[in-house]
Amino acid sequence: MTLELRSEAEACGKIILLGEHSVVYGHPALAAGLSRGLILRARPLDGRGGAMELSIPAWDLDLRLTADSEHPVARACLEVLAYCDGPVTGWRIEGEAKIPARAGLGSSAALSVALARLALPEADARTVETVVAASMAGERVFHGDPSGIDSEVAARGGVIAFARGEGVEAVRLRSPLHLVVVPSGIPRQTGVLVAGVRARRDRFPQVIEPVLEALGALVVRGRAALEAGDTAALAELIAVAHELLGALGVSRPPLDALAAHAVGEGALGAKLTGAGGGGCLFALCDNPGAAASVISAMAEGFPELAASPRTRAFAVEVEA
Ligand code: MEV
Structure with a gap:
């Protein structure tokens, strides 16, 4: 089966306010979403054959997503698409990034969350838990054993308190x-x-x-x-x-x-x-x-x- 993609989806970048690394071992952490960290836009390629293409100029990324690709971004994206019931062929995805890549601001989670929102069936794409689960399939390629905080904040935005296995709570700040x-x-x-x-x-x-x-x-x-x-x-x-x-x-x-x-x-x-x-x-x-x-x-x-x-x-x- 070949998936249809939505035309546009976005995800937040993130700042971990407190608790990085200890969160991997079950301790709580606090993170803030950076809104519109990444916007992905998809359009069908002529003829709809051929591989998927992914281009995010601000991250120096211009890739073909093929099963034999060894590029970690391609492998992560293919895992997300497989979770969403892929494979997908014949689409070009272009990304507009407001956060830098590989700088600790959640670029990989933003990519996998936005991609999940492009590819999941409508109802699932609106369910944050499903989006996070699809994103984690990509995050595991990048990070081995991610705690999940990056995907949670990329999908939810705002300020969150997160503990592995315990879930997420929105945190209300008294002042900005x-x-x-x-x-x-x-x-x-x-x-x-x-x-x-x-x-x-x-x-x-x-x-x-x-x-x-x-x-x-x-x-x-x-x-x-x-x-x-x-x-x-x-x-x-x-x-x-x-x-x-x-x-x-x-x-x-x-x-x-x-x-x-x-x-x-x-x-x-x-x-x-x-x-x-x-x-x-x-x-x-x-x-x-x-x-x-x-x-x-x-x-x-x-x-x-x-x-x-x-x-x-x-x-x-x-x-x-
Ligand atoms: C990376 O943004 C945060 C770490 O705690 C790793 C993780 O939680 O998976 C270092």
Whole structure:
């Protein structure tokens, strides 16, 4: 059977506010959706024969989705389509991405969620649980053993609290969050970083388990701070989270330098977000004006990053 695709679908990018890595081991985590992170548009190819095509220029992707492809994006997409009752032939899918790829902002989950929404039957495409399940088929190709938080927030948006096996809750913020996202320009792979944390935990369980527990406790306290609008407590917890992630082995000196610069220039707190090893950080700011000054200060301190739109810091407002 050959699937018909919907003409357009979208998914959110994400910022993990607190709890990355520890979430893999069942601890809670908090994430915020970045709306319209990726929009996919599909159109039938002439004659409807031939392979599927996927092009996302902002991510330097131009692929044919064929069964013998070894490209991880092609393999992940084919898994999602198979979940949706594929195979699919004779369609071209073009993507408009507002988030960078492989930077810890949820690009792979956004792709698999948007693709599931293009390919699932109408009723399933409107059911968030089914969309997430289809997305996870792709996420497993990218990340091995993903917790599922990226797919959940890509499909739902807003701010969510997630714990593996326990599900998702929407979190109501008391006041908006003014964030600056700071790309490091350092490429990394989530699966490799998750495996590195697991290896460290296996080598030193008595040392690393308490760090994972502490990250989980920090999320519980961080959620209370978000719900109470206690920005000072949240900022302190963000700083502690960055240090604990360093203890897991997923920070790097350039990420520490970017975080220190943002805080030195007026951010209330800063931490890496997502798997680490590179990718992005975010800085919490008092208000939009403070966020704009942090963006200018990052450009002055790190002109090589500001020179490219792909690595320039940008503001994100998470609505209350
Ligand atoms: C990646 O965005 C978040 C991690 O916690 C991995 C996962 O939850 O699957 C590092």
